[in-house]
Amino acid sequence: KQEVTQIPAALSVPEGENLVLNCSFTDSxxxxxxxxxxxxxxxxxxxxLIQSSQREQTSGRLNASLDKSSGRSTLYIAASQPGDSATxxxxxxxxxxxxxxxxxTQLKVEL
Amino acid sequence: xxxxxxxxxxxxxxxxxSLTIQCQVDSQVTMMFxxxxxxxQSLTLIATANQGSEATYESGFVIDKFPISxxxxxxxxxxxxxxxxxDSSIYLCSVERGQGARGYGYTFGSGTRLxxx
Numbered sequence: 001k002q003e004v005t006q007i008p009a010a011l012s013v014p015e016g017e018n019l020v021l022n023c024s025f026t027d028s029x030x031x032x033x034x035x036x037x038x039x040x041x042x043x044x045x046x047x048x049l050i051q052s053s054q055r056e057q058t059s060g061r062l063n064a065s066l067d068k069s070s071g072r073s074t075l076y077i078a079a080s081q082p083g084d085s086a087t088x089x090x091x092x093x094x095x096x097x098x099x100x101x102x103x104x105t106q107l108k109v110e111l
Numbered sequence: 112x113x114x115x116x117x118x119x120x121x122x123x124x125x126x127x128x129s130l131t132i133q134c135q136v137d138s139q140v141t142m143m144f145x146x147x148x149x150x151x152q153s154l155t156l157i158a159t160a161n162q163g164s165e166a167t168y169e170s171g172f173v174i175d176k177f178p179i180s181x182x183x184x185x186x187x188x189x190x191x192x193x194x195x196x197x198d199s200s201i202y203l204c205s206v207e208r209g210q211g212a213r214g215y216g217y218t219f220g221s222g223t224r225l226x227x228x
Contacts, residue, residue: 036219041201043117043203049215099205101153104153
């Protein structure tokens with residue numbers, strides 16, 4: 001059974017700092033990995049999708065990497081802003097096209 | 112990718128009552144997925160809804176408690192029946208991106224925040 005873990009569970013940083021969020025998964029037989037953002041009480045916004053054959057994807061200040069063989073992904077956020085404060089979730093698509101979510105990292109960027 | 116309209120965005124309900132959540136997609140999709148997110152937890156898949164057939168429920172979820180309708184390729188409803196405070200959660204619907212082609216990830220609705228009192 002696929003298990004997805006995110007470290008740290010919570011993170012507080014000053015504005016302008018670069019930061020890295022980590023995601024690990026136990027079964028490397030995945031189709032892709034997706035990073036989402038969730039604001040309190042709201043739905044999910046897709047940030048980046050990495051196919052299993054890819055190593056990284058970039059969008060603006062965000063960069064996500066994937067090391068499928070070791071079961072790890074990182075989300076790098078450059079020059080963090082207060083508006084980046086949210087919970088970040090990673091999710092992998094595996095067998096049966098099932099999506100398995102990580103436990104999330106709650107990020108707070110302070111002025 | 113598809114855009115999903117989900118409603119209501121939030122509701123406060125009395126125990127023992129039922130709430131129906133709606134999701135409308137702006138394009139035709141084969142499968143729609145319903146998730147529950149309990150307070151402080153990650154998302155758990157409730158069921159997969161295909162048009163023209165019974166929904167497929169995950170372990171721990173039953174049709175009597177969470178009946179699902181899928182009358183066409185752009186619309187689905189999830190009902191939370193005979194609610195108790197333990198049903199207080201965020202409920203989300205989701206569809207695959209990429210017009211049914213695999214490997215393009217998923218899009219989610221804006222969520223329904225349910226509080227049962």
